[in-house]
Amino acid sequence: MFNRRNSRKSSSQQMDMDDGINKNSEIRELFNSLSSSYDFINHQGCYNGVGYWVSYYRSLIDAQELHRSVLSVIPTLEQINLEQMKDSIPIEDTLITSTRIVVEKRIMRGHIAIRLDANLDECLLINVVAQQGRQVDKPELEFGIISPQEAFVEDIDINLNLVRKRLPLPELQVTELTVGSLSKTKVAVLSIDGIVDKANVDTVIQRVNDIDFDEILDGSHLAQMLYDDNSTLFPLFLNTERPDRIASALAEGKVAMIIDRSSSALIAPTILLEYFITMEDYNMPWIPASAFRLLRIFAVIFSIFATPLYVAVLTYHYELIPKDLLETIVTSRNLIPFQPLIEALFLEISIELLREAASRLPTKVGQTLGIVGGIVIGQAAVVAGLTSNILLIIVALSALASFVTPIYKMGNAIRLLRFPFLIGAQIWGLLGITISAVFLMTHLIKLTSMGHPYLEPIYPFHLKDWKDSFIRIPMNFFKSRPINLRTENTKRQSTPKKNAIKKNDFNE
Amino acid sequence: MNLLINEKYKVQPFYVFFLVHSMQTGIGVLSFQRMLAKSTGTDGWISILLAGLIVHFMIWVIYKIFSIVPGDIITVNYHAFGKLIGSFFSLLFVLYFLILGLTVMISYIEIIHVWMFEEIPAWSFSLVFLILIYYINTGGFRTITGIAFLSVLVTYWLIFVFFYAMKYSEFTNLLPIFDHSILDIWEGTRNVSLTMIGFELLLIFHPFIKDAKASQKYAHGGALTTTLFTLFIYVVSLIFYSEKQLVMTIWPTLSMTSIVELAFIQRFEYIFVTWWAIIIIPNMTISLWAASRGAKRLFNIQQKYPLWGMSLIILMVNIFFFDIDSLNILKRIIDPYGVFFLGAYLPLLLIIIHIKKKRNRL
Numbered sequence: 001m002f003n004r005r006n007s008r009k010s011s012s013q014q015m016d017m018d019d020g021i022n023k024n025s026e027i028r029e030l031f032n033s034l035s036s037s038y039d040f041i042n043h044q045g046c047y048n049g050v051g052y053w054v055s056y057y058r059s060l061i062d063a064q065e066l067h068r069s070v071l072s073v074i075p076t077l078e079q080i081n082l083e084q085m086k087d088s089i090p091i092e093d094t095l096i097t098s099t100r101i102v103v104e105k106r107i108m109r110g111h112i113a114i115r116l117d118a119n120l121d122e123c124l125l126i127n128v129v130a131q132q133g134r135q136v137d138k139p140e141l142e143f144g145i146i147s148p149q150e151a152f153v154e155d156i157d158i159n160l161n162l163v164r165k166r167l168p169l170p171e172l173q174v175t176e177l178t179v180g181s182l183s184k185t186k187v188a189v190l191s192i193d194g195i196v197d198k199a200n201v202d203t204v205i206q207r208v209n210d211i212d213f214d215e216i217l218d219g220s221h222l223a224q225m226l227y228d229d230n231s232t233l234f235p236l237f238l239n240t241e242r243p244d245r246i247a248s249a250l251a252e253g254k255v256a257m258i259i260d261r262s263s264s265a266l267i268a269p270t271i272l273l274e275y276f277i278t279m280e281d282y283n284m285p286w287i288p289a290s291a292f293r294l295l296r297i298f299a300v301i302f303s304i305f306a307t308p309l310y311v312a313v314l315t316y317h318y319e320l321i322p323k324d325l326l327e328t329i330v331t332s333r334n335l336i337p338f339q340p341l342i343e344a345l346f347l348e349i350s351i352e353l354l355r356e357a358a359s360r361l362p363t364k365v366g367q368t369l370g371i372v373g374g375i376v377i378g379q380a381a382v383v384a385g386l387t388s389n390i391l392l393i394i395v396a397l398s399a400l401a402s403f404v405t406p407i408y409k410m411g412n413a414i415r416l417l418r419f420p421f422l423i424g425a426q427i428w429g430l431l432g433i434t435i436s437a438v439f440l441m442t443h444l445i446k447l448t449s450m451g452h453p454y455l456e457p458i459y460p461f462h463l464k465d466w467k468d469s470f471i472r473i474p475m476n477f478f479k480s481r482p483i484n485l486r487t488e489n490t491k492r493q494s495t496p497k498k499n500a501i502k503k504n505d506f507n508e
Numbered sequence: 509m510n511l512l513i514n515e516k517y518k519v520q521p522f523y524v525f526f527l528v529h530s531m532q533t534g535i536g537v538l539s540f541q542r543m544l545a546k547s548t549g550t551d552g553w554i555s556i557l558l559a560g561l562i563v564h565f566m567i568w569v570i571y572k573i574f575s576i577v578p579g580d581i582i583t584v585n586y587h588a589f590g591k592l593i594g595s596f597f598s599l600l601f602v603l604y605f606l607i608l609g610l611t612v613m614i615s616y617i618e619i620i621h622v623w624m625f626e627e628i629p630a631w632s633f634s635l636v637f638l639i640l641i642y643y644i645n646t647g648g649f650r651t652i653t654g655i656a657f658l659s660v661l662v663t664y665w666l667i668f669v670f671f672y673a674m675k676y677s678e679f680t681n682l683l684p685i686f687d688h689s690i691l692d693i694w695e696g697t698r699n700v701s702l703t704m705i706g707f708e709l710l711l712i713f714h715p716f717i718k719d720a721k722a723s724q725k726y727a728h729g730g731a732l733t734t735t736l737f738t739l740f741i742y743v744v745s746l747i748f749y750s751e752k753q754l755v756m757t758i759w760p761t762l763s764m765t766s767i768v769e770l771a772f773i774q775r776f777e778y779i780f781v782t783w784w785a786i787i788i789i790p791n792m793t794i795s796l797w798a799a800s801r802g803a804k805r806l807f808n809i810q811q812k813y814p815l816w817g818m819s820l821i822i823l824m825v826n827i828f829f830f831d832i833d834s835l836n837i838l839k840r841i842i843d844p845y846g847v848f849f850l851g852a853y854l855p856l857l858l859i860i861i862h863i864k865k866k867r868n869r870l
Contacts, residue, residue, distance in 0.1 A: 316625075317775070321773075322773070428625065430778060430782040439640060441654075442655060445654035455654070459658060460520070460654075461520075
């Protein structure tokens, strides 16, 4: 198979050299070289004494469509020529050409080529591409209870349709680009004209165009190549499978990217706090929405700091613990032969192991593993005297807490962040944790997403943008779009009418 | 000697509040009470207010200087004294900022030694701090401002300690008022100077402020907050300790935190000392940034080279000379000489520049 690919490449190189001398034979050359692949079909037909060739990749086209709309139409024609065929065939995406590059590109995208014996250099290209892929399904990664149950699939047109249905606007602009010298992945850059800062769109388009890589297979794959800073744990582009999230980001004035053959769409620029927002927050009254958001942020902080604090306190600062509590901890730890760090690492790594294994295993086995790993191993480790009960609780809770982030990639970052803090705690106790925290703080201040500061609205401080950060205040306060996006149109709603203001005065 | 800073590297004027306030608050706040109580006792609050007033005057002088000659202190020195003498004074400033950073670091390491880890060598702490400082510095002034800003935001909750300490207070300790002579009060003002310096970093970061003129009120606001904060701590210390006890306590602020006892935490001073690192780190970072930036401007080199050199010097000091004596020497340099230098030099500079400007016009 590899040999075949190589030989095809060399023959196409040769053709490039012949370019200009004998242009017309190029098409024949092309079909000859394509034919060397077994799934390329050259079907010869004859009608009214005129011979014709139908050539296509069996694996790319929809055979039923070919039979119904092309092959069965040909015998109804009075005269066989390409123009006539083009007019009679009930498919709008057709083209008559003899340019090699166009023919090759279209055939690779699922077109069929019809040539007449009289002139084998002219092709009629008809789009009969097979639409295969799964149906629009429930979101798996970003499931929401009080939100629409639609998620992106691996087809760019279906995905665009899902977004466009939510934003039926002529201003919603789609720019389609192609990246990847081998994969030729289609990337659609979406933005709402009149709202978005044009500079952001241009940056995205420029960065996508600058990519020089052979294969782009997924949205997250692409995102890494667009990042401002490659060596960071934090995701700088938000990848989501929820069309409503894309629609809301577009309405705020962000830029979205939908990638063909990938069910994750990208949003840029993003801020850190955005990764703790679920779409559900907007579907609930503001008080529970804010409470759950605060809970999520607390969970993340807990998840990062709980185990390091345990290690720091038990290694260096046990004086911190009041003596009643100390008794409990000492009883739980008195049989354990290791120092707290080893104990913590043992548990942390086994939890990471469980998590990694569970995400690779089929669902049914995964459940068993959860029970075996979580309960049996955990309990056995305590009974065997390898870890203390208290640490088991802390580690399990912090593992649980790291799952609350709606965006999975942020969960990954938090998973890993714990380890530098653990090491800091072991070296200098609380001081080590503090210094690591300042390192983290600096890193976050330095990070930018598409040139926009990542830690906004905390730093740079924008009070107006706090309305949708740690908490979400009522919708009638959502008067303007986020400041950091520098949108062209900042107004989100008109000022409320005066009679809308309720008169109460204790019901008069 | 002129300089232009790209707009995108500048910070909003209101951050000056946080820069000045966080730079002033640092190591001094933990220990100024003892010396102040020794010299001025119950009238220490007058000294603090007086020192605050002087700081406000100095900030006014600095903004006045920059309204005549825009730029930083190096530009001003150049314009005032010409190349050779101007560079000499600029070099003094670089040296001053370096010593300031060094003093802050050594003082904090000493606190860590006394309160938390006695055995860990000083150089290892300073190495980690220097790496952190370098990391922050590579982000440029915006990152430094961010750290100063966040450090103020995340440390202000510690103030509850002082309210907690008030539970054990004896308000009559505040009396008698007006019991000291003017000279005593002046002596006290000198003693609080270590808590009050830090505003002079404006001399270097002034060109990094967007719409710098508008930032003057924020600078004054920062200094005012520091003054009131210092005053508050002093009053709390006075009512918490007796005067004699206060004179004997080296770190009254820290000792006060030991009294805090929560349901799940005892020995609160551990948390206080470690959390104080978040206040100290911007202090060291801004000083070293200013020193290295001054050197960069003076010698026309990339900023990382002076920063490396200074880091190396600080590391060497920590390896070879670290002990309480070296700290005392450093504090002596800062206290009479550094403070005197600032207090005398800046008004003088203003006068010279003012005269030069008038002459040019006439």
